Amino acid sequence: MDIADFRDKILKQDRRALARAITLVESARADHRAQASELLEALRGAGKQSLRIGLSGTPGVGKSTFIESFGMMLTASGLRVAVLAVDPSSARSGGSILGDKTRMEFLSRDPNAFIRPSPSQTHLGGVARRTREAVALCEAAGFDVVLIETVGVGQSETVVAEMSDLFLLLLAPAGGDELQGVKRGIMEMADIILVNKADGDLKTTAMRTCADYAGALRLLRKRPQDPQGFPKAMTVSAVEKAGLETAWEEMTTLINWRRETGHWDQRRAQQASFWFHEEVKQGLLARLQQGEAKEAIAALETRVATGDVTPSAAADSVLRILNISAR
Missing domain, CATH: 1.20.5.170 (Single alpha-helices involved in coiled-coils or other helix-helix interfaces)
Known part of the structure; x- marks a missing residue:
C-alpha cells in the first residue's frame, strides 16, 4: 500500500x-x-477541524430518523456531513446488522453525505474502539460536520463525549421525570437534550418531558465549558422536521462561544490525553493474549476455578511476566 x-x-x-x-x-x-x-x-x-457531534439515546428513540432529517438540513445549507454509526454486536455470534444506511435512505444518496456503519464488537461505552480514528479520517477528508451515532444502551454510554465537541442526548416523550434527569452519568455529559417525537398525540407529552428535564438541568452543577443557559432541553420532531433549525442555531451558539473562550482547544487537548491513556491500556490488554502471558493465563485458569490459587495471586503471577506490578 x-x-x-x-x-x-x-x-x-x-x-x-x-x-x-x-x-x-x-x-x-x-x-x-x-x-x-x-x-x-x-x-x-491536514484537512480541517470538523464539528464533531456525538449523539446518544435509548434504542427506538429515533436516532437514525433524526440524523437523516438533521443531516439533510445541513447538506441543504451547503455543509458536507459524515455519519459514523455504531451498531451493537451480538454477544453470541459477534455479528452486527449494520442497517443504518438502509434506514437513512435519502441521506445515503446525498452527494454531500457519507455514512459508515461499524460494529461495536466487544468495546464498551457505546462506540467502536476505532471510531476516534475514523473521525480523524473524516476530518482529513474535509467534512464540515461528523455525526457519531452510538449504540444506545443507557446511563453508562459516555465514551462518545471524549471524541466529540458537542454531545446531544435524544430522549423519547415520557422517558422520565426530574429525578431521572438529575441522575449522574450520561445526563451530566449532555450539552443539549432533545426530546424527539414531539408531534401528533405525543406533542403534549413531549413538551411536559422537556419541561421536566429543563428543570432537572438547572439542579446540576454549573460546568466551566457552558455559557449562560446551557445545557438546555428542547423538543424536536425528526419526522415533521420541526425544531431542527432552532436546535442547530443553539448548537452553533454554544460552539462559537467555546471557540471564542478557548474551551474548544482545551477540550480537544484533554481528549487527546484521554485517548493516549486508552491506547496504553488497550496495548497492555493485547499483550495478555500473546506469548508467555497467554500461556500463563491458560495454565492458571483451571487452578483458579478449582480453588488451588486465589484470583489475586494468579493475576499477580501473570502481571509479573509482563513486568507490571499489581500494587
Missing part, C-alpha cells in the same frame, strides 16, 4: 479511499495496524 498516494486521495475527498481507510483502521491485523498508524500520522494536521 502506497501511504502517500492513499493520503493524497483522502485529502482530495475521494470517498472510496476514505471507506478503505476506515476499514484499514478498524482491522486488528498487526500489519494493518502498522499501516493505519502510518496513514494517520501522515494525515495529522
Whole structure:
C-alpha cells in the first residue's frame, strides 16, 4: 500500500479511499495496524477541524430518523456531513446488522453525505474502539460536520463525549421525570437534550418531558465549558422536521462561544490525553493474549476455578511476566 498516494486521495475527498481507510483502521491485523498508524500520522494536521457531534439515546428513540432529517438540513445549507454509526454486536455470534444506511435512505444518496456503519464488537461505552480514528479520517477528508451515532444502551454510554465537541442526548416523550434527569452519568455529559417525537398525540407529552428535564438541568452543577443557559432541553420532531433549525442555531451558539473562550482547544487537548491513556491500556490488554502471558493465563485458569490459587495471586503471577506490578 502506497501511504502517500492513499493520503493524497483522502485529502482530495475521494470517498472510496476514505471507506478503505476506515476499514484499514478498524482491522486488528498487526500489519494493518502498522499501516493505519502510518496513514494517520501522515494525515495529522491536514484537512480541517470538523464539528464533531456525538449523539446518544435509548434504542427506538429515533436516532437514525433524526440524523437523516438533521443531516439533510445541513447538506441543504451547503455543509458536507459524515455519519459514523455504531451498531451493537451480538454477544453470541459477534455479528452486527449494520442497517443504518438502509434506514437513512435519502441521506445515503446525498452527494454531500457519507455514512459508515461499524460494529461495536466487544468495546464498551457505546462506540467502536476505532471510531476516534475514523473521525480523524473524516476530518482529513474535509467534512464540515461528523455525526457519531452510538449504540444506545443507557446511563453508562459516555465514551462518545471524549471524541466529540458537542454531545446531544435524544430522549423519547415520557422517558422520565426530574429525578431521572438529575441522575449522574450520561445526563451530566449532555450539552443539549432533545426530546424527539414531539408531534401528533405525543406533542403534549413531549413538551411536559422537556419541561421536566429543563428543570432537572438547572439542579446540576454549573460546568466551566457552558455559557449562560446551557445545557438546555428542547423538543424536536425528526419526522415533521420541526425544531431542527432552532436546535442547530443553539448548537452553533454554544460552539462559537467555546471557540471564542478557548474551551474548544482545551477540550480537544484533554481528549487527546484521554485517548493516549486508552491506547496504553488497550496495548497492555493485547499483550495478555500473546506469548508467555497467554500461556500463563491458560495454565492458571483451571487452578483458579478449582480453588488451588486465589484470583489475586494468579493475576499477580501473570502481571509479573509482563513486568507490571499489581500494587
